[in-house]
Amino acid sequence: MDIIVVGLSHKTAAVEIRERVAFSPTAMERPLHEFVGLSAIAEGIIVSTCNRVELYATSRDPEAAVAQMRRFLTSFHGLEADALDENLYDYRGEEAIRHVFRVASSLDSMVIGEPQILGQIKTSYGYAAEYKTAGLILNRFLHKAFSVAKRVRTETSIASNAVSVSFAAVELARKIFSTLDGKTVLIIGAGEMCELAARHFVNNGVTSVMVTNRTFERAEKLATDFQGRALTFDDFPDHLAQVDIILTSTGAPTFILEKKKMEEVIRLRKNKPMLIIDIAVPRDIDPKVNDIDNIYLYDVDDLQGVVQANLKERHKEAKKAEGIIEQEIGQFHRWLTSLEVVPTIVSLRQRMEEIRKGELDKSFSNLKDLTPKQRKSIEALTSAIINKVLHTPTTVLKKSQNDEGGDNYVDAVRVLFDLAPPAPEGEIKQLDESVDPS
Amino acid sequence: MTLNLLFFKITLLLYFVATVLYLIDVIARDVKTGRYGRWILIAGFVTHLVTVISRYAASGYTPVASLHESLSFFAMSIVAIFLLFDLRYRLTVLAAFVCPLALVLMIGGGAVSKKTQELNPVLDSWWFPVHVSLAFLGYAVFAIAFAAGIMYLLQERMLKSKKFLPLYYKLPSLDTLDSINYKCLTFGFPLMTMGIISGAIWANSAWGGYWRWDPKESWALITWFLYAALLHGRLTVGWRGRRAAIFAILGFFCLLFTFFGVNLLLGGEHSFSALSGR
Structure with missing residues (x-):
């Protein structure tokens, strides 16, 4: 049994193409059933996000499966058969495992380390589980992918530093004020960026928001959104001493806060530190303000610099993540190959033979006065028992080889007789569910 | 051995x-x-x-x-x-x-x-362990303040210059470092004060005078004034952050001088007998 991946992503297809092959999350039943209805496909999962559309399948005939999956993606969406030839990639076996582990761990994402992709794959898997298009192998496979992703997340700092300007602002604030609880944010102007950043601040503990705008109504409106307080544009400088974080993006052509004013503010604050995020172009705050002790002024370029540095960190971390993934591939691959019938029968026989030999040795050492003839007949007797016992399981395993769900028998035998190479850790209970005939 | x-x-x-x-x-x-x-x-x-x-x-x-x-x-x-x-x-x-x-x-x-x-009969007083324990615990607290001060200055420099070394990610927030500075001051200052007072009492019982302007005593007093100034500045005018960090560092150098420099350079009643050969 082989794992196969066919799909396209932001790396191979522009958005115009991706949107044409996307699957609607509200109607997954029909595509999933059509997908696993394909003759070469045993189990199937469809992952469809705004950055990628991928089909995961298991098959005994990888060649045919790849061709059928490629055709399925075009025909299902009513495209020409060769419309996606340039965009689609396909992977099998170890490569397919690597690809899915990398995708789940967010190494293949547009922004490396972004956290959504794992949730999206979990949802996709949820549909496949709901419509019963995933069986033993894909169940194990996906759970393995989830645990690999979790390992990557905890053992590397791939997702630890902000890669968006507004999150970068929050992180900076955390390096200045250890906690944002009880801090006050002032929004000057009503730029979208400021609003977004303010929302991040509020989500991270900021409790008090003040808003000011040249148009007072707009300040009021935004203040209501944040359950904060609106200030008129003339008044706001008087309140600066209570503000810990300023987010500003007005369209003003000149500086709205000068160094002199801020020196006065910081004196009134008894030197309590202030973080000022100036997203406006042209800038709202005199850059000299950064020279004042205890005021930290960041403009758009500074924040971009932080984001770039963090991205670089993530790329370094990604290398480590690849190492983790390689390790996990090996383990999963061993389990997958253990599902082959013939090697399983061979190791089952070996196990029985070991037991027989061991027990015989024990008995013979107690029964020292047996004649060689007697010994021989005991040996023959025990062999016959083993053969009789193993006859039916062997036939069933051989017969099930080409059946749907035959892997379940192989897996069960491996588990019951302790033959398995260490199965990928995680969800043994998943196995029980898939064995359940219901 | x-x-x-x-x-x-x-x-x-x-x-x-x-x-x-x-x-x-x-x-x-x-x-x-x-x-x-x-x-x-x-x-x-x-x-x-x-x-x-x-x-x-x-x-x-x-x-x-x-x-x-x-x-x-x-x-x-x-x-x-x-x-x-x-x-x-x-x-x-x-x-x-x-x-x-x-x-x-x-x-x-x-x-x-x-x-x-x-x-030495002078050392045979239970004021001796009290005096040195208080003094050294005070020194130790200020050593922590010194370390936190250096960390503060490094972190502050990176935040101001917007150039982040890998250390940036490991260092705690400015606020945490500043609160360590303050904690150290509130523990270290009383310890140091009691160290000086207990020393004076011991001196009185050993030599019959509380204060003799021995170089070590003078320098301890200078150090004490430095930390007193910092504590006062913190509590009244809101000295904090960089200034408090710099003070903690200066204070510690002053303290080290009191500890070593005075003995090595200036001598006096507190000098270690091992050095002065007495």
């Missing part, structure tokens, strides 16, 4: 290992050796206690008379106070700044004469 010297060497070794583990944790990207460093440091502290107690047993006086003993006691105080802070803050980075300090003191202690003193 006497028992206390054996334990001194074991302690030195443990501190060395702890320092290396802490430094690796802070310098290397993803190696988390700090936890082990903590346990080794605790082990070192225990052997250090044994060192001091066995030395007390051997010499019959609180072993803070010679330079060797003072350095060792200073290092032990720093480790003790650090471990107390560690309960509250759990800062591996702080350890990476504090442990080397204790280690250097220990190495210094290992390099000078380790002979025990003849029992």
